[in-house]
Ligand SMILES: Nc1ncnc2c1ncn2[C@@H]1O[C@H](COP(=O)(O)OP(=O)(O)OP(=O)(O)O)[C@@H](O)[C@H]1O
């Protein structure tokens with residue numbers, strides 16, 4: 572029994588990402604305060620919540636960003652204790668995060684960066700030419716120009732190009748759990764469709780192996796990528812779970828009525844800039 576607890580199965584679906592009572596601090600402030608979430612392969616979950624509620628903190632913690640300290644709790648995937656792994660090990664395990672603010676990597680081309688990431692995560696040894704053929708297919712799917720592959724990662728990319736680049740990485744790496752942190756922000760309506768089509772195509776191809784966690788403020792993305800589950804995060808906790816109707820309710824009424832009904836008061840940093 573003890574072994575089952577430690578290897579992370581213990582009755583949990585081993586192919587699901589299972590987050591249990593997670594608490595995370597930044598500096599001396601606890602941001603995520605007891606969060607539970609299970610994302611199974613084939614499921615699309617959306618997390619919505621006011622600015623500063625801890626959505627990106629959750630995403631960054633799952634990816635192993637050292638700025639975030641895990642105070643307690645667990646995250647399991649494929650029998651592994653995710654939070655005990657290094658970031659590159661988490662990537663190899665199949666966790667992928669499309670960042671809210673993708674960083675530039677000057678001097679490193681998209682093509683080289685992704686080939687290294689691909690070979691490392693898949694345990695393959697594709698040559699530059701072999702990899703380029705695959706990448707061109709993905710670029711075509713996402714209606715991106717081939718010249719994109721030769722550009723330095725995110726350098727001088729427009730906001731929309733950065734987000735599409737994140738989705739292209741996801742399409743290449745074929746993760747088990749894809750976390751998309753506000754991938755819709757900065758996209759014009761056509762790019763939003765292309766990005767959503769990219770995610771949906773991957774779900775069609777790999778849906779039995781991939782779970783998706785979408786962090787977004789906007790219902791409109793969820794018109795294109797349909798979640799079965801919507802969670803509302805406030806004050807570092809999921810305060811309400813539901814289906815797509817929750818996102819519609821927030822779009823219509825904002826967070827106020829829901830928070831009031833649940834008796835949740837937001838601290839200043841979450842109320843300062845509430846967006847739906
Ligand atoms: N690296 C960091 N350093 C300092 N404070 C941080 C850091 N990351 C998050 N925080 C703080 O933690 C709180 C939650 O931030 P987080 O980025 O998780 O919010 P969010 O829900 O993603 O908000 P948004 O909707 O604006 O993206 C905020 O008060 C933020 O200032």
Ligand SMILES: [Mg+2]
Nearest residue numbers: 626627628671
């Ligand atoms: Mg955020």
